[in-house]
Amino acid sequence: MPMTTQQLLQILPNAGPQAGIFVSALSAAMGKYQITTPARSAAFIAQVGHESAQLTAVVENLNYSAQALQKTWPSRFSAEVASACARQPEKIANIAYASRMGNGALGSGDGWKYRGRGLIQVTGKSNYQKCGDALGMDLITKPELLQEPANAAMSAAWFWYANGLNALADAGDLQSITRKINGGLNGYADRAEIYERALKVLG
Template sequence: MDKRLFADVTGLSGGDTDRWYHAIMAAMDEFKIQSALSQAMFIAQVGHESLGFKRLSENLNYSPSGLQTIFGKQRFPEEVAWSLGRNEEHPARLREIADRAYGGRLGNTNPGDGWVYRGRGLIQITGKYNYEQCGIALRKNLLKEPELLESDTLAARSAAWYWDSKSCNSTCGDLVRTTEKINGPAKAGLEDRKKRFNMACKALGINCL
């Protein structure tokens, strides 16, 4: 895939194309994301997760209703959602949101782990366990330096590692199943993922959804 085709597949242009071309192509090569269909789905998924390749750290600026939609009413009952989510009385309390959303799971055991190991990279690696496993694979101490996943090269490599760890090549023709592997049962943003997948498939000249 040359840079012009990459721009069409990703929807990027100018400096954004230059910024991401080599990092993403190298990451896909490293983790054997090689077929046109798998590349289309991978790029669609990371494009959505990173808000168009622009955000490498999780956006936790949720309203009370957003917290309940994304994380559930059991974890964020109405009173808690109102006290932490952004509203007319105060901005979102980002650290508290992360710790409540991710505390006690995903390998997070210590107070503050939810915030320290919040989603980062093109596919939003989340939780101490995933940071540890990703760090082993990429030979980086991500437990000590979690912010490394906000560098372009590791943002792309971590995304490709996660894709491979979830065997997403095997489901790359199925948007819903692949999204569930990446985003969990919430399968948030399906319409945007579908739009990006269709754009990528069209650019690559393959049939898709």
């Protein structure tokens, strides 16, 4: 049964009007990628809820301080580079993401062009290519398509399915799911809290 706006707001109370905008997009995406049981749905909403600041952000926020840059990407930002780039999102993206994930070198601008977008941030040219192929869209030419609610939700559900996260959700393994999405356990307490709420609302 598709989720209602009211249920979504119970799970993500800070979503506000975005809940109404995203509810049908999420239901369609979840239906397509078999995220249909309460356990799968709760785990998925917990992750997209955390990653998107409760549906309010579909583009990566790269407005870092010098200190945060050194902490987040120690190999990419020396003290000197970090202080020169602090609070300049485009510069930060181009340095942080240059020459990896299919992106070109620093001067290509690919880091900024293919920064994280969607409800589970698709990042890097090669991931945009894979996602675009799966969804039948030209995301290389038009990466901003991932900012539209339907595509933001569908890209997240595609990533979830492609990474075998339904099986981890069936096992209730929120930590492993978080590692697959985040690379670590950043924000785990928030993800777990949303998950518990979602299980109550959807269960």
